[in-house]
Amino acid sequence: MKNPKSIYFAAGWFTPAQKQAYDQALAALTQNPTLNGDLSYVPLDHPYQKLDVGAHPEYLKDPEWATATYRGDLLGIKQTDLLAVIYLPKEEDVGCGVEMGYAHALGKPVVLVIPDRQFGEPINLMAWGPQTW
Amino acid sequence: MKNPKSIYFAAGWFTPAQKQAYDQALAALTQNPTLNGDLSYVPLDHPYQKLDVGAHPEYLKDPEWATATYRGDLLGIKQTDLLAVIYLPKEEDVGCGVEMGYAHALGKPVVLVIPDRQFGEPINLMAWGPQTW
Amino acid sequence: MKNPKSIYFAAGWFTPAQKQAYDQALAALTQNPTLNGDLSYVPLDHPYQKLDVGAHPEYLKDPEWATATYRGDLLGIKQTDLLAVIYLPKEEDVGCGVEMGYAHALGKPVVLVIPDRQFGEPINLMAWGPQTW
Amino acid sequence: MKNPKSIYFAAGWFTPAQKQAYDQALAALTQNPTLNGDLSYVPLDHPYQKLDVGAHPEYLKDPEWATATYRGDLLGIKQTDLLAVIYLPKEEDVGCGVEMGYAHALGKPVVLVIPDRQFGEPINLMAWGPQTW
Amino acid sequence: MKNPKSIYFAAGWFTPAQKQAYDQALAALTQNPTLNGDLSYVPLDHPYQKLDVGAHPEYLKDPEWATATYRGDLLGIKQTDLLAVIYLPKEEDVGCGVEMGYAHALGKPVVLVIPDRQFGEPINLMAWGPQTW
Amino acid sequence: MKNPKSIYFAAGWFTPAQKQAYDQALAALTQNPTLNGDLSYVPLDHPYQKLDVGAHPEYLKDPEWATATYRGDLLGIKQTDLLAVIYLPKEEDVGCGVEMGYAHALGKPVVLVIPDRQFGEPINLMAWGPQTW
Numbered sequence: 001m002k003n004p005k006s007i008y009f010a011a012g013w014f015t016p017a018q019k020q021a022y023d024q025a026l027a028a029l030t031q032n033p034t035l036n037g038d039l040s041y042v043p044l045d046h047p048y049q050k051l052d053v054g055a056h057p058e059y060l061k062d063p064e065w066a067t068a069t070y071r072g073d074l075l076g077i078k079q080t081d082l083l084a085v086i087y088l089p090k091e092e093d094v095g096c097g098v099e100m101g102y103a104h105a106l107g108k109p110v111v112l113v114i115p116d117r118q119f120g121e122p123i124n125l126m127a128w129g130p131q132t133w
Numbered sequence: 134m135k136n137p138k139s140i141y142f143a144a145g146w147f148t149p150a151q152k153q154a155y156d157q158a159l160a161a162l163t164q165n166p167t168l169n170g171d172l173s174y175v176p177l178d179h180p181y182q183k184l185d186v187g188a189h190p191e192y193l194k195d196p197e198w199a200t201a202t203y204r205g206d207l208l209g210i211k212q213t214d215l216l217a218v219i220y221l222p223k224e225e226d227v228g229c230g231v232e233m234g235y236a237h238a239l240g241k242p243v244v245l246v247i248p249d250r251q252f253g254e255p256i257n258l259m260a261w262g263p264q265t266w
Numbered sequence: 267m268k269n270p271k272s273i274y275f276a277a278g279w280f281t282p283a284q285k286q287a288y289d290q291a292l293a294a295l296t297q298n299p300t301l302n303g304d305l306s307y308v309p310l311d312h313p314y315q316k317l318d319v320g321a322h323p324e325y326l327k328d329p330e331w332a333t334a335t336y337r338g339d340l341l342g343i344k345q346t347d348l349l350a351v352i353y354l355p356k357e358e359d360v361g362c363g364v365e366m367g368y369a370h371a372l373g374k375p376v377v378l379v380i381p382d383r384q385f386g387e388p389i390n391l392m393a394w395g396p397q398t399w
Numbered sequence: 400m401k402n403p404k405s406i407y408f409a410a411g412w413f414t415p416a417q418k419q420a421y422d423q424a425l426a427a428l429t430q431n432p433t434l435n436g437d438l439s440y441v442p443l444d445h446p447y448q449k450l451d452v453g454a455h456p457e458y459l460k461d462p463e464w465a466t467a468t469y470r471g472d473l474l475g476i477k478q479t480d481l482l483a484v485i486y487l488p489k490e491e492d493v494g495c496g497v498e499m500g501y502a503h504a505l506g507k508p509v510v511l512v513i514p515d516r517q518f519g520e521p522i523n524l525m526a527w528g529p530q531t532w
Numbered sequence: 533m534k535n536p537k538s539i540y541f542a543a544g545w546f547t548p549a550q551k552q553a554y555d556q557a558l559a560a561l562t563q564n565p566t567l568n569g570d571l572s573y574v575p576l577d578h579p580y581q582k583l584d585v586g587a588h589p590e591y592l593k594d595p596e597w598a599t600a601t602y603r604g605d606l607l608g609i610k611q612t613d614l615l616a617v618i619y620l621p622k623e624e625d626v627g628c629g630v631e632m633g634y635a636h637a638l639g640k641p642v643v644l645v646i647p648d649r650q651f652g653e654p655i656n657l658m659a660w661g662p663q664t665w
Numbered sequence: 666m667k668n669p670k671s672i673y674f675a676a677g678w679f680t681p682a683q684k685q686a687y688d689q690a691l692a693a694l695t696q697n698p699t700l701n702g703d704l705s706y707v708p709l710d711h712p713y714q715k716l717d718v719g720a721h722p723e724y725l726k727d728p729e730w731a732t733a734t735y736r737g738d739l740l741g742i743k744q745t746d747l748l749a750v751i752y753l754p755k756e757e758d759v760g761c762g763v764e765m766g767y768a769h770a771l772g773k774p775v776v777l778v779i780p781d782r783q784f785g786e787p788i789n790l791m792a793w794g795p796q797t798w
Contacts, residue, residue, distance in 0.1 A: 002437055038667055060258060070262030078772055079746075081478075095259030097230020104231070105238030107477055125193060126228030129203030135570055171268055211373055212347075214611075240610055304534055326524060336528030344639055345613075361525030363496020370497070371504030391459060392494030395469030401703055480744075506743055592790060602794030627791030629762020636763070637770030657725060658760030661735030 006039035008077050010100070011086035012093030013044070018086075021115045025086045041076035048072060077102055082109040083130075089114065089121035097127065104130035139172035141210050143233070144219035145226030146177070151219075154248045158219045174209035181205060210235055215242040216263075222247065222254035230260065237263035272305035274343045276366070277352035278359030279310070284352075287381045291352045307342035314338060343368055348375040349396075355380065355387035363393065370396035405438035407476050409499070410485035411492030412443070417485075420514045424485045440475035447471060476501055481508040482529075488513065488520035496526065503529035538571035540609050542632070543618035544625030545576070550618075553647045557618045573608035580604060609634055614641040615662075621646065621653035629659065636662035671704035673742050675765070676751035677758030678709070683751075686780045690751045706741035713737060742767055747774040748795075754779065754786035762792065769795035 009026065012018040026042070029035055048068035051059050059065045077083060083103040085096050103110050110130040112123070142159065145151040159175070162168055181201035184192050192198045210216060216236040218229050236243050243263040245256070275292065278284040292308070295301055314334035317325050325331045343349060349369040351362050369376050376396040378389070408425065411417040425441070428434055447467035450458050458464045476482060482502040484495050502509050509529040511522070541558065544550040558574070561567055580600035583591050591597040609615060615635040617628050635642050642662040644655070674691065677683040691707070694700055713733035716724050724730045742748060748768040750761050768775050775795040777788070 060255065066258050066261060067265050070258055070265070073259070074262075074772075075774065092227035094225035094227055094230040095257050097227040097232075098234035098237070098259040098263065099230075101231035101234025101236070102238045103234070105235045107473075109474065122193065124228050125199050125203055126206070126231040128199060129207075130231065132200050132203070207373075208375065240606075242607065326521065332524050332527060333531050336524055336531070339525070340528075340639075341641065358493035360491035360493055360496040361523050363493040363498075364500035364503070364525040364529065365496075367497035367500025367502070368504045369500070371501045388459065390494050391465050391469055392472070392497040394465060395473075396497065398466050398469070506739075508740065592787065598790050598793060599797050602790055602797070605791070606794075624759035626757035626759055626762040627789050629759040629764075630766035630769070630791040630795065631762075633763035633766025633768070634770045635766070637767045654725065656760050657731050657735055658738070658763040660731060661739075662763065664732050664735070 004034050004036040005081040006036045006041070006079075007082055007084045008080040008099070008103070009040065009042045009086075010083055010096045012088075012091070012096060014093065015091050017088055017091055017115075017118075018093065021086050021088060024115070025084075025113050029084065039080065041080050043073050043076065046072050046076065073099070074102060077108065078106065080108075082111060084111050084113055087112040087114050087123075087127065088118050089123050090118055092124060092127065100127065100130040137167050137169040138214040139169045139174070139212075140215055140217045141213040141232070141236070142173065142175045142219075143216055143229045145221075145224070145229060147226065148224050150221055150224055150248075150251075151226065154219050154221055157248070158217075158246050162217065172213065174213050176206050176209065179205050179209065206232070207235060210241065211239065213241075215244060217244050217246055220245040220247050220256075220260065221251050222256050223251055225257060225260065233260065233263045270300050270302040271347040272302045272307070272345075273348055273350045274346040274365070274369070275306065275308045275352075276349055276362045278354075278357070278362060280359065281357050283354055283357055283381075283384075284359065287352050287354055290381070291350075291379050295350065305346065307346050309339050309342065312338050312342065339365070340368060343374065344372065346374075348377060350377050350379055353378040353380050353389075353393065354384050355389050356384055358390060358393065366393065366396040403433050403435040404480040405435045405440070405478075406481055406483045407479040407498070407502070408439065408441045408485075409482055409495045411487075411490070411495060413492065414490050416487055416490055416514075416517075417492065420485050420487060423514070424483075424512050428483065438479065440479050442472050442475065445471050445475065472498070473501060476507065477505065479507075481510060483510050483512055486511040486513050486522075486526065487517050488522050489517055491523060491526065499526065499529045536566050536568040537613040538568045538573070538611075539614055539616045540612040540631070540635070541572065541574045541618075542615055542628045544620075544623070544628060546625065547623050549620055549623055549647075549650075550625065553618050553620060556647070557616075557645050561616065571612065573605075573612050575605050575608065578604050578608065605631070606634060609640065610638065612640075614643060616643050616645055619644040619646050619655075619659065620650050621655050622650055624656060624659065632659065632662040669699050669701040670746040671701045671706070671744075672747055672749045673745040673764070673768070674705065674707045674751075675748055675761045677753075677756070677761060679758065680756050682753055682756055682780075682783075683758065686751050686753055689780070690749075690778050694749065704745065706745050708738050708741065711737050711741065738764070739767060742773065743771065745773075747776060749776050749778055752777040752779050752788075752792065753783050754788050755783055757789060757792065765792065765795040 007029065009029065011022045011025065013022050030037060047053055048065050051065065053059055077099060083099060085100060087096065100110050112127070112131055140162065142162065144155045144158065146155050163170060180186055181198050184198065186192055210232060216232060218233060220229065233243050245260070245264060273295065275295065277288045277291065279288050296303060313319055314331050317331065319325055343365060349365060351366060353362065366376050378393070378397060406428065408428065410421045410424065412421050429436060446452055447464050450464065452458055476498060482498060484499060486495065499509050511526070511530055539561065541561065543554045543557065545554050562569060579585055580597050583597065585591055609631060615631060617632060619628065632642050644663060672694065674694065676687045676690065678687050695702060712718055713730050716730065718724055742764060748764060750765060752761065765775050777792070777796060
């Protein structure tokens with residue numbers, strides 16, 4: 001494939017449906033020959049100091065850790081070609097919103113990936129907008 | 134007051150708690166002498182073609198209306214000094230996330246306004262980040 | 267009028283039809299109460315060193331003068347709220363194109379003002395685009 | 400060649416002289432070992448939905464097609480290293496102007512490629528400016 | 533004066549010559565009718581938490597204080613029309629360099645103000661560049 | 666090494682200590698397997714028209730040469746992944762300041778590389794700031 005694109009993989013992982021969509025989407029995108037896995041960015045793979053937040057939730061309240069992780073994610077957006085958002089219209093994630101707004105402001109294409117079982121549900125106006133770029 | 138600042142008023146209005154916080158915050162900000170009300174931007178005051186979406190929810194599915202309203206809101210962010218987000222940690226709004234990410238990318242200060250009754254609840258890492266600018 | 271907007275007045279003045287459209291549009295915009303004339307920018311009013319290029323066309327070939335005038339115009343775009351382009355579909359001006367592309371990249375609204383007698387003529391795709399922002 | 404650069408190939412194709420210059424320049428650039436052809440972007444190769452506008456000129460009036468093609472071209476500018484403009488001083492193209500202004504605002508180098516037979520003709524001040532970056 | 537401009541006053545104050553130039557320049561700029569003093573920004577007037585660093589030099593080593601002061605100064609650059617740098621060719625200040633580079637990247641005009649007694653001394657290439665914008 | 670990063674090598678070379686730090690740092694960075702030497706940018710390797718300024722110092726006063734070299738360096742910052750600054754707290758260089766401020770405004774990571782023998786010396790607040798991005 002000539003010129004495969006790198007993506008920033010934006011997704012919530014806080015509810016069972018989000019987790020299921022996360023896993024299915026990541027597996028599917030990994031198979032996609034038009035994407036460049038080596039240059040793509042999956043935020044959960046890049047916590048500051050490689051800390052596993054699932055095992056150490058107390059770090060979410062540590063300002064240094066939180067800021068550095070946030071900044072690292074912004075850098076991931078800047079260094080990839082487009083933002084792929086795993087989007088559940090009925091279980092939206094404010095963090096994905098921040099990533100979408102940031103990407104849009106930088107002029108990056110934003111694509112919503114909606115699981116079949118929630119496809120067709122109304123999409124928040126502000127979440128739909130970044131796709132129109 | 135010398136040089137009062139204009140704000141973009143970002144807030145959800147989809148749940149009872151959001152609506153209550155919206156009204157209280159807007160009333161309080163209106164009284165704030167360090168803010169310039171004339172130059173501030175309240176998205177609900179600027180629907181495309183002045184359509185009342187509460188009365189005409191079908192417009193939320195109209196691409197022209199949705200895109201124009203979204204773009205108008207982005208312009209509001211660009212033309213104001215800072216983003217004030219009425220933020221309920223337990224009832225987050227993905228639309229506010231988009232506004233926060235967009236404002237942060239433009240280098241605008243972002244301030245979270247948290248109602249007393251939810252103050253102290255954990256804040257999503259990505260929603261907290263834009264404040265650190 | 268609350269919050270009148272400042273404009274950058276983009277227009278060719280190289281053909282008789284352009285000159286006529288220029289004069290009519292400038293006169294009309296001057297009357298428009300939603301616009302702020304004091305903060306608006308008319309490029310012909312800002313030649314570098316206040317040189318009258320009509321009287322001294324040799325300056326168009328002077329690199330210092332040309333660069334400084336060009337840079338001054340870009341600054342005019344940056345400091346105004348929107349770009350109003352006096353646009354003749356049948357007598358396009360590449361200079362207005364540069365101004366439109368520049369304004370669009372900065373996220374400024376671009377408005378085409380088309381004289382009645384050329385209204386309805388096909389518009390170049392790339393000239394139409396900046397209006398969609 | 401180490402680090403060959405990708406270009407966005409900006410050119411009008413509306414007059415016989417423009418078409419001739421287009422073909423000659425594209426052929427010459429393809430041979431240039433300092434350029435990366437795989438990553439370069441030729442707008443006519445990327446119409447929305449791969450529609451051949453020469454065969455279907457009615458699409459130029461279709462807002463969806465026009466907007467998507469325009470946006471795709473802007474993305475091409477963002478993803479290439481520099482803008483090469485096939486520039487005929489006596490047959491300027493407003494579309495190239497938009498591309499030049501946009502590229503300049505993004506901080507991309509702009510290079511005018513002028514056919515021998517029009518070399519030396521006066522260049523519009525605003526078209527010359529983006530080269531100075 | 534119509535449309536007076538606001539400035540960001542960039543200057544070192546670490547050597548006797550810098551301090552003298554600082555005072556003379558600030559006094560002169562305050563008298564300048566083309567400048568808007570109310571909207572201008574003098575960094576020393578905006579330390580974080582209004583701390584007097586001269587009296588409390590230990591704060592220079594406090595990360596929170598240092599970051600907040602730095603960020604506040606960047607905001608000052610964003611909110612003013614141009615950067616005036618009190619520049620001593622023989623006693624350059626790296627902090628002014630940061631401010632100049634930042635302002636240039638934002639497209640703000642940068643003006644070097646050079647005291648008479650050092651006027652004519654060679655200027656660092658990188659410090660001269662932002663003025664050419 | 667997957668995805669090695671390219672750097673812009675910012676450093677003064679005007680004092681003996683700067684020259685020593687320059688040589689040592691460049692040698693060390695060249696060995697670093699996480700960096701991409703081919704895509705990195707060392708300003709002294711890119712003087713305009715390949716002129717050796719050491720041998721021809723008169724060019725530093727030539728506006729064309731100075732502007733072109735300055736612009737070329739900015740382009741180097743835009744095209745690399747991060748800015749590495751060889752930073753001597755006691756012998757700061759205003760040129761590095763300009764590069765740091767410019768890089769920061771573009772959202773590029775900035776890293777200070779401090780020689781052991783000056784490590785621990787106080788760092789100018791404005792020079793420290795760009796690292797916090």
